[in-house]
Amino acid sequence: MGAAFLKDVRVIPSYGNNTCYLSWDLTDSRLSSSTLRIFKSANGAEWQLIDEVVAVAGAYEDVTHNVRNRVATYFYKFELIHNSSVFVSETYSPIQLDSLREMGIVNFIVNEELKYMRHGGSHVAVLKIKTSGTPCPDCVDPETGQRLKEYCSTCHGTGYINGYYPPIMTYVRILNEKNEGLISDNDSGAKIQKIERTFRVINIPFYEAGDIIVDLKTDDRYQVSPLQKFEFRGLSAVIAHLNTELLNRDHPAYSLLLQTS
Numbered sequence: 001m002g003a004a005f006l007k008d009v010r011v012i013p014s015y016g017n018n019t020c021y022l023s024w025d026l027t028d029s030r031l032s033s034s035t036l037r038i039f040k041s042a043n044g045a046e047w048q049l050i051d052e053v054v055a056v057a058g059a060y061e062d063v064t065h066n067v068r069n070r071v072a073t074y075f076y077k078f079e080l081i082h083n084s085s086v087f088v089s090e091t092y093s094p095i096q097l098d099s100l101r102e103m104g105i106v107n108f109i110v111n112e113e114l115k116y117m118r119h120g121g122s123h124v125a126v127l128k129i130k131t132s133g134t135p136c137p138d139c140v141d142p143e144t145g146q147r148l149k150e151y152c153s154t155c156h157g158t159g160y161i162n163g164y165y166p167p168i169m170t171y172v173r174i175l176n177e178k179n180e181g182l183i184s185d186n187d188s189g190a191k192i193q194k195i196e197r198t199f200r201v202i203n204i205p206f207y208e209a210g211d212i213i214v215d216l217k218t219d220d221r222y223q224v225s226p227l228q229k230f231e232f233r234g235l236s237a238v239i240a241h242l243n244t245e246l247l248n249r250d251h252p253a254y255s256l257l258l259q260t261s
């Protein structure tokens, strides 16, 4: 088995909560009940055990991760204990920035944005779409890999089991809302309301097409459109303006829970 007991490991700083989310999948379902120890390091050399979870949990929120005031990159690694053998993972890091100077500038921009967003913005949950993982057995043809139906409740329409990573709570600003009125749905022919919103976001972690932004006041769920224009290039595109479209209430993404544990 070696060290490759985890796959799709993500380390996602949440600037809204001032925490860090870790998520992972297991390479082998027989490891589900194993113990997973989570270690953290400020320098990649000295490690501190921060918690122990059941491996199948798939996600962990590090509340000791002060993402807003960080002065150093944090590193994480995992130890899996299976039948009294110990396996050690590689090292994971939440951000890949070129230098401490760049990180300092990013921190400054993020802090300034957050001040505005906390007062004049909206509290949202961000659901990052899975782009790899175990193919959904209910809607993916195992032979061709083709998606067989659009609205699937097993994978929430993504083609991968569970579909989305655990929610990240944060703040955004609504820049623009456009109501296109009633249009005909391509499949059913039913009339549906088409509403588009442009959000200004802190682009860490990077948003991708298919990600979902949940307005926590109304539970309206907006999906990030495939084509994006990042207004603020350079410096890792820290701030982005995202075009999104409101999902219909019968979309499987509405069955995704927002609790993380």
Ligand SMILES: [Zn+2]
Binding pocket: 136, 137, 138, 139, 140, 152, 153, 154, 155, 156, 157, 158, 159, 160
């Ligand atoms: Zn499916």
